[in-house]
Structures are given as C-alpha cells and as structure tokens.
Amino acid sequence: MNQTTKKYAGSEFYVGTKLILVPIFVLMLFFIVPIAQIISSSFLSPSLTLDNYVRIFSSSVYLEVIWITLRISLVVTFSCLLIGYPFALFLHKLQPKTRKALMVLAILPLWINPLAFIQGWRIILQREGIVNRILMEAGIIVEPLQLIYNLFAVSLVMVYLLVPFMTLPIYASLKQLDLNLVKASQNLGASPFQTFRRVIFPMTLSGVQTGMLLVFILAMGYFVTPTLLGGRSELVISRVIDEQINRLFNWGFGSALTVLLFLVIITLFLIMRFIPRREFAQTLWREFYVGT
Amino acid sequence: MKRIILSFTFVLTAVLLALTIHSCKPKEENVLVVCSFGGTFQEAQRKAFFEPFQNETGITIKEATYSGEASIIEAMVKSGKVEWDVVDVEHAVLLLGKSKGLYEPIDYTVVDSSALFPEAVDQHGVGADFYSTLIAYNEQNYPDPAKRPKGWSHFWDTKKYPGPRSLRNNPYTTLEFALLADGVQPDKLYPLDVDRAFASLDKLKKNVTVWWTQGQQPPQLLSDKEVVLSSAWSGRIWNARKQKQLPLSMVWQGGLLEPEWWVIPKGAKNKDLAMKFIEFASRAENQAKMAEYFGVGPTNKNSFAHLDKNLVAELPTYPENKAKQVSINGEWWAKNQDKVTERWNKWLLEK
Numbered sequence: 001m002n003q004t005t006k007k008y009a010g011s012e013f014y015v016g017t018k019l020i021l022v023p024i025f026v027l028m029l030f031f032i033v034p035i036a037q038i039i040s041s042s043f044l045s046p047s048l049t050l051d052n053y054v055r056i057f058s059s060s061v062y063l064e065v066i067w068i069t070l071r072i073s074l075v076v077t078f079s080c081l082l083i084g085y086p087f088a089l090f091l092h093k094l095q096p097k098t099r100k101a102l103m104v105l106a107i108l109p110l111w112i113n114p115l116a117f118i119q120g121w122r123i124i125l126q127r128e129g130i131v132n133r134i135l136m137e138a139g140i141i142v143e144p145l146q147l148i149y150n151l152f153a154v155s156l157v158m159v160y161l162l163v164p165f166m167t168l169p170i171y172a173s174l175k176q177l178d179l180n181l182v183k184a185s186q187n188l189g190a191s192p193f194q195t196f197r198r199v200i201f202p203m204t205l206s207g208v209q210t211g212m213l214l215v216f217i218l219a220m221g222y223f224v225t226p227t228l229l230g231g232r233s234e235l236v237i238s239r240v241i242d243e244q245i246n247r248l249f250n251w252g253f254g255s256a257l258t259v260l261l262f263l264v265i266i267t268l269f270l271i272m273r274f275i276p277r278r279e280f281a282q283t284l285w286r287e288f289y290v291g292t
Numbered sequence: 293m294k295r296i297i298l299s300f301t302f303v304l305t306a307v308l309l310a311l312t313i314h315s316c317k318p319k320e321e322n323v324l325v326v327c328s329f330g331g332t333f334q335e336a337q338r339k340a341f342f343e344p345f346q347n348e349t350g351i352t353i354k355e356a357t358y359s360g361e362a363s364i365i366e367a368m369v370k371s372g373k374v375e376w377d378v379v380d381v382e383h384a385v386l387l388l389g390k391s392k393g394l395y396e397p398i399d400y401t402v403v404d405s406s407a408l409f410p411e412a413v414d415q416h417g418v419g420a421d422f423y424s425t426l427i428a429y430n431e432q433n434y435p436d437p438a439k440r441p442k443g444w445s446h447f448w449d450t451k452k453y454p455g456p457r458s459l460r461n462n463p464y465t466t467l468e469f470a471l472l473a474d475g476v477q478p479d480k481l482y483p484l485d486v487d488r489a490f491a492s493l494d495k496l497k498k499n500v501t502v503w504w505t506q507g508q509q510p511p512q513l514l515s516d517k518e519v520v521l522s523s524a525w526s527g528r529i530w531n532a533r534k535q536k537q538l539p540l541s542m543v544w545q546g547g548l549l550e551p552e553w554w555v556i557p558k559g560a561k562n563k564d565l566a567m568k569f570i571e572f573a574s575r576a577e578n579q580a581k582m583a584e585y586f587g588v589g590p591t592n593k594n595s596f597a598h599l600d601k602n603l604v605a606e607l608p609t610y611p612e613n614k615a616k617q618v619s620i621n622g623e624w625w626a627k628n629q630d631k632v633t634e635r636w637n638k639w640l641l642e643k
Binding site: 228 | 359360361362363364366384388389392456461500501502503505506509512516517518629630633634637638640641
C-alpha cells in the first residue's frame with residue numbers, strides 16, 4: 001500500500017490526474033448527459049409534472065414488475081456465484097495453456113448474437129426438444145416437461161451468459177492470493193474445507209463482490225432473454241420501459257420508470273459497496289452454509 | 293508533459309465536436325431515404341418498390357431499418373433532424389403519430405387514391421400493404437380437414453381442440469379475439485368491452501403456454517409443435533408455407549385486417565420525392581409484386597388482375613377473404629392503448 005502511494009506521489013501523479021480528464025470528458029458526453037436528459041424528461045414530459053411518478057404508484061403492476069426483475073437478477077447472481085466460484089478455483093489450478101483455452105471457451109457465448117443463441121436454447125428446451133426427447137426415450141418421463149417459457153429457462157440462459165462476469169474477477173483475486181497462506185493453514189492442520197472457508201474465501205471476497213455487482217447490474221437490464229424465453233410472469237422492467245417509450249410515445253413515464261430502476265440499482269450498489277467485507281462474508285455464509 | 297496532455301484533451305474535444313457537427317451534413321439531391329422493418333420483408337419491398345423506382349426515376353433510394361419504434365420518429369421530428377423521408381409504420385403508430393402531429397399531410401394530387409381500398413387512404417398516410425392477424429395451425433395436427441378449427445370459438449374450445457396455445461403478448465388484436473370467441477358479433481366489436489374481453493381471456497389463460505412478441509415466433513412454434521394453435525401474422529404464415537414448405541394453415545374467419553402505412557415525417561428533407569415514391573408504390577402492378585413476394589394484401593383493387601389465381605386466393609384483401617375478416621379500429625386503440633396495456637400487464641401477472 002505504502003509503495004503504491006509513494007509511486008504516485010512524484011510528478012507522475014499529475015500526469016495521472018490530467019489523463020483522467022479524457023475519460024471524464026467521454027463519460028460526461030455519453031453517460032452523464034443522457035442520464036440527465038432522462039431525469040429531466042421524467043419531470044418535464046409532457047409538461048412540468050409529477051404525474052409520471054404518481055402513475056408508478058397508482059397501479060401495483062409497476063412495483064410488481066420491479067420486484068420480478070429484482071428476483072430474477074438475484075436468482076441469476078447467486079447461481080452465477082455457485083457456478084462461477086468453483087470454476088474460477090478450477091481455472092486457477094490448471095496449467096496456463098489449458099487455462100487460456102478454457103477461458104476463451106468461457107467467454108465464447110458473449111460473442112454469439114443473442115437471438116441466434118436463444119434460438120439454440122429453444123431447440124434444446126422446447127416440448128419436442130432435445131432434452132425432452134432424450135428423457136422420454138429413456139423412459140424417465142411420459143409427458144414432456146415444461147422447460148421453456150418459464151423462470152427456469154430465463155435463469156438458465158442468463159446464468160450461462162453472465163457466468164464469465166463472475167468467474168473472471170474471482171479468478172483475478174485468486175491469482176493475487178498468497179499461496180503460502182494456504183500452505184500455512186494446511187500445515188497447521190486445517191482440513192481442505194476449513195482452509196477454503198477461513199483462508200481462501202475471505203481473501204477473494206473483493207473478486208466475489210465485484211463479480212456479484214457486475215452480474216447483478218447486467219441482469220437488471222436484460223430483456224430479450226426474459227421476453228423470448230419467459231412465460232407471462234417473467235415481465236421485466238426494461239420490457240415495460242421499451243413498451244412505454246418505443247410503442248406508446250410515453251417518454252415521460254418511460255423515463256420515470258428508468259429513474260426508478262436506476263435508483264433501485266444505485267441503492268443496492270451502495271449497500272453492497274459499504275457493507276464491511278467481514279459482515280458481507282458472514283452474511284454470504286449464513287445464506288449458503290449455515291442457513292441451508 | 294502537462295501541455296501535451298492538455299493539448300491532447302483539447303484535440304479530442306475538437307474531434308468529438310467536429311463529429312457532432314458532421315452529422316448535420318447538407319441536404320443531398322436525388323437521394324430518398326426510406327425506412328422499413330428490415331429482414332426478408334424489406335428485401336421484398338426492395339424488389340417490388342425500391343429498385344423499380346430507382347430504375348424509373350434515377351433517384352437513389354437509401355434504405356434504413358428500424359423495429360417500429362415510434363419514439364425514433366418523434367425524436368427526429370422534435371429535434372428537427374429528420375433523416376428519413378418515408379417510413380413504413382404500423383397502423384397504431386400512424387394514429388398515435390397523427391395525434392402528435394408528426395407527419396406531413398399526403399398530397400392526393402400526386403398520389404392517385406381512386407383505385408385504393410378506402411381503408412388504405414388517410415390524410416397523413418397511404419397504405420403500404422394489408423396484413424391480417426389470425427388463427428394459424430399445423431395441418432399435421434389436424435389431418436382431417438373437416439375437424440380443423442374454423443374460428444375463435446374453436447380456439448377457445450379446449451375440449452374439442454386440446455393442446456397448448458400461443459397468443460401475442462399484447463392486448464392489441466388479442467382483446468378482439470377474446471370477444472369474438474365469446475360470441476360478440478364482428479360488426480358490434482367496437483368499442484371493445486374490455487371487461488368482457490379479460491373475462492373471456494381468463495378462461496383460456498392456463499392453456500396459453502407461449503405469449504409471443506416477435507412475428508417469426510408463431511410459425512416456429514407451430515412447426516415445432518410447441519403449440520397446436522396460435523394467433524399469427526398472415527404474411528409470416530404465408531412465407532413459412534411458400535419458402536420453407538411448412539404445412540401451416542391460416543383461418544380467415546375472424547382475422548383482424550389492418551394496413552401498414554407509408555408516412556412522411558414532418559420536416560422530411562425530400563418531401564416531394566417522398567410523395568412520388570408513395571405514388572409509385574401504390575400503383576396496381578407494384579402492389580401486385582409485393583403481394584407475390586411476401587403474401588401481403590395489395591392496397592390497390594386493380595392489383596388482383598396482375599396476379600396468379602391461386603396466389604390471389606391466399607391474400608388478405610382478396611374479396612372473399614376480406615369479407616370474413618374484421619377491420620381493426622385504430623382510433624379506438626389510439627385512444628385506449630395506454631390504459632389497456634397497463635391492465636394487460638397487470639392481468640398477465642395475476643395467477
């Protein structure tokens with residue numbers, strides 16, 4: 001820590017501050033200005049009014065949709081953690097060459113057009129799809145299972161798409177882990193599980209936190225997957241916003257919903273950001289280990 | 293060092309500014325920008341309208357695509373930077389946009405409306421084609437022609453026609469179907485009895501496994517036998533039959549007929565050329581070509597004379613088919629869509 005501070009204390013420090021002007025400028029132009037526009041249109045469209053916000057609370061449907069979106073995002077985030085963490089551990093243990101190949105495989109789904117990708121899953125999951133056919137041929141089931149057009153399909157595909165955003169930050173923090181600590185723990189007679197619980201996991205929490213935030217925020221904005229693979233109960237807020245702005249000309253109301261979504265995400269972000277690491281870890285353990 | 297970075301920031305700012313200014317480039321002569329829905333639909337329009345128009349007039353057509361987002365047109369008109377001269381819009385978007393004053397009035401001294409169906413003539417738009425939203429099924433599921441579904445009461449009859457169904461995830465047209473299934477006479481459909489429509493939908497809710505949002509979904513769902521019955525857009529089913537040889541059928545009885553429209557956004561740079569293009573696209577022979585390539589209904593009554601007899605019978609505006617359908621009442625929807633959509637979303641989430 002001290003070393004880093006020293007390093008930037010010299011003349012290079014100023015270079016750093018000036019260089020940061022560039023991203024600030026770009027962010028201003030492409031990020032802050034549009035957000036300011038959305039906020040202002042939520043109050044100003046059609047005219048100076050609070051009606052857009054009043055309307056959100058006038059029908060239960062919008063809060064329900066936010067709740068559905070939150071629920072899907074949380075399911076996806078925790079599923080990604082359950083899959084992404086072991087996968088990061090696995091990657092960490094591999095030879096560099098194999099690891100590189102596997103990492104490419106892990107981010108491969110992100111390169112495919114999402115619509116083509118969803119088509120593929122449809123063929124696998126539908127009533128006469130691959131999974132149902134295999135299960136029926138094997139005599140395990142008589143009637144086809146409903147695997148698609150429900151929460152299951154939506155979560156499955158979103159987890160598949162978002163898992164790299166969990167794995168990579170966790171892998172990065174595993175890489176920084178001092179292996180001597182692991183050896184010390186084993187040397188002192190800790191079981192592998194104890195070593196993991198007391199040493200490895202707490203020291204990779206920054207990766208876990210980053211991964212969870214990334215996945216959660218991305219999941220909150222997904223709408224093609226829930227719309228095409230979900231049933232009638234997988235109505236997410238981004239779809240409603242799209243409907244309001246793009247189909248119904250309701251700029252003001254669509255913007256108000258966007259601001260609400262924004263506030264929900266910011267609140268959760270701040271909660272996660274400012275919970276002390278140790279408490280965060282304890283909560284996670286309670287969820288996954290003690291609780292279940 | 294400081295100076296280099298400062299000047300770098302400055303240069304970058306200048307470049308970004310220049311890019312912004314560049315996007316307001318001066319008007320181009322003899323170029324018409326036409327925006328439509330893309331995909332195979334726009335390919336058909338290219339062959340039927342765009343290319344012949346270029347050959348006849350020497351005017352270059354620059355194509356744009358969108359997904360029907362009315363908001364883009366509104367943003368263009370309001371900001372005064374109208375990049376599209378002609379846009380193909382859905383019926384509801386014509387009416388919503390009209391109420392907001394987004395379109396130029398059509399000059400009917402340029403566009404000849406005498407042979408057009410009256411449903412395809414509007415003060416602010418000219419019909420681009422007709423399509424129908426109707427019942428579609430896979431013939432393999434109903435091998436006996438006598439036992440095939442014939443109307444919306446059959447669609448709602450889960451005892452005689454068992455199996456999962458699909459409806460569009462949108463109250464638009466779906467409420468009409470619910471009322472027709474419940475026994476409302478086609479001529480008494482509007483104004484829609486929304487309460488009765490939702491009550492009718494309640495009866496079918498559990499049997500609808502897929503709520504589709506994209507036009508290509510119903511033909512896929514039917515040919516994959518994911519559902520036995522679905523509401524669908526006639527053009528999509530026609531194409532699945534013709535191009536992919538899928539055994540899909542549609543039921544004209546109780547279909548909802550609606551036009552798509554050519555509109556000129558207010559402030560379009562080439563308004564006069566746009567008018568000429570619309571005139572060209574409304575001619576009988578060009579409307580016939582579009583019908584031949586995509587199975588949509590011609591807006592021009594004289595088009596049928598240019599077409600093969602077998603094909604004519606499969607088009608939504610062929611008189612015999614047209615008589616079985618109901619024309620959608622866009623005015624009702626323009627007034628009520630907002631409220632009804634809210635109720636629809638609420639209804640979807642109810643158990």
